[in-house]
């Protein structure tokens with residue numbers, strides 16, 4: 001594509017050099033520059049991307065986009081484009097190169113502290129049931145309509161998103177369900193994706209390491225909706241919002257009159273309202289009211305929070321052009337979302353669940369949900385990730401302590417931090433609760449599963465679907481679900497345990 005066309009949607013670029021040349025790709029990572037590509041120098045949180053301009057040019061970049069002029073003139077043969085917003089320019093060029101693939105697909109985006117993966121999986125399931133082919137981008141995996149691959153982040157960078165959407169459109173996907181993280185919004189990874197349904201699940205504590213305050217975290221989430229209301233990119237999008245959540249209620253109010261708002265929750269003043277919720281170990285029954293009509297939804301998911309997730313999914317159905325009745329019936333055979341309240345087996349009257357709860361609110365919800373199944377005791381094994389929000393550590397402890405009969409504090413992904421120190425910070429929130437610390441996660445799981453008695457439930461929280469554990473110096477293969485199965489299988493025979 002001509003460079004002139006690639007930058008045509010960028011406001012007031014200052015150009016040194018020709019715009020008549022062609023570019024074939026765009027990236028903000030010098031290590032992935034291709035011959036004939038454009039390099040956008042982003043000032044990141046760690047390093048200033050302008051440091052890599054020479055490297056990018058050596059690798060064949062023919063255009064450089066930066067927020068400052070070249071220090072000593074543009075490199076020979078390279079067009080230098082100065083813009084005020086580099087991440088915005090990256091997104092815009094990527095979308096132009098990809099041919100704005102989201103324009104011709106039904107796009108669902110999901111943001112919020114918890115529930116994004118679950119909702120994206122469920123919407124993807126409904127889209128596939130209706131259209132056969134649909135895409136998904138999220139924490140666990142990416143589905144381009146033909147092939148599924150493991151994901152390495154929740155929301156890829158803008159060239160990644162646009163490239164994936166183009167591949168999905170090329171594969172015949174009529175729609176895509178994607179998770180939109182607060183980092184993704186803040187870094188404009190989805191700035192040029194035209195959404196039809198924008199879901200807001202909830203806002204509770206997480207990521208304060210990145211956003212600083214809850215207010216800034218909320219504003220990051222809100223800005224995606226406000227930007228869409230101001231520029232709907234040729235669509236008539238709807239915001240689907242949990243108004244039982246304080247931030248959700250505020251967002252719905254702010255958007256009033258600016259875009260279509262679908263409110264959901266258990267309270268009054270909702271468009272989709274839950275009237276009754278029942279659950280068994282196998283799933284839930286949810287009675288809903290929508291435009292004066294009542295519906296009974298059955299789904300193989302447990303937890304009141306999943307009732308919220310189901311309302312979010314059903315709120316997105318109309319803006320996505322799906323049938324409400326077909327959606328209700330497809331939810332009955334919704335897939336198990338990997339590592340989300342995943343029942344990993346029962347032996348000897350002991351049932352073990354693996355759940356990705358890694359925030360105070362999620363851990364509280366997970367524990368409460370399992371308590372509602374009325375076990376003799378709930379034994380919770382959890383830790384907290386390193387290099388992430390440290391303020392949530394004692395709060396996760398409080399949540400686990402309040403709702404469990406016994407806890408084992410262990411490691412999550414310590415990353416560059418000392419696992420023992422993370423455990424100590426968690427202990428700070430345990431109060432007078434019964435707990436022990438076992439830093440080795442496999443050992444912690446084994447001890448919990450073996451200490452449990454018939455009728456007990458064990459919850460292994462925090463890592464869900466993850467198949468690795470990250471330490472400062474290495475990443476090892478690690479899967480909570482496999483560890484649970486191994487520990488269950490090795491559970492001492494009840495007869496043997498009874499012998500003196």
Ligand SMILES: CC(=O)N[C@H]1[C@@H](OP(=O)(O)OP(=O)(O)OC[C@H]2O[C@@H](n3ccc(=O)[nH]c3=O)[C@H](O)[C@@H]2O)O[C@H](CO)[C@@H](O)[C@@H]1O[C@H](C)C(=O)N[C@@H](C)C(=O)N[C@H](CCC(=O)O)C(=O)O
Nearest residue numbers: 028029030042044045046047049052153154155157181183
């Ligand atoms: C905190 C965060 O979001 N960081 C992201 C951000 O990094 P940054 O702004 O600090 O970038 P930087 O490392 O300072 O580098 C600046 C620029 O120099 C470039 N560079 C760097 C080195 C080099 O040799 N050449 C080069 O060109 C980089 O590509 C970048 O464009 O921009 C980078 C490039 O796009 C991302 O890779 C990086 O994600 C890191 C890996 C990360 O861990 N992100 C996590 C926190 C994240 O985004 N998580 C959310 C999910 C959260 C949730 O759902 O709970 C997600 O959506 O995945």
Ligand SMILES: Nc1ncnc2c1ncn2[C@@H]1O[C@H](COP(=O)(O)OP(=O)(O)OP(=O)(O)O)[C@@H](O)[C@H]1O
Nearest residue numbers: 113114115116117118139305340355356357362366
């Ligand atoms: N609507 C909800 N409200 C509160 N907690 C929830 C909700 N949905 C799921 N959870 C809890 O949060 C955990 C993570 O859920 P899920 O993976 O769907 O969220 P996510 O927003 O994608 O998380 P992440 O940002 O880490 O990718 C679940 O394992 C469950 O414990």
Ligand SMILES: N[C@H](CCC[C@H](N)C(=O)O)C(=O)O
Nearest residue numbers: 358384385388412413462463
């Ligand atoms: N998307 C989340 C995942 C956390 C998962 C947990 N296992 C951890 O490592 O903290 C994050 O990057 O903060």
Ligand SMILES: [Mg+2]
Nearest residue numbers: 116117139154
């Ligand atoms: Mg997710």
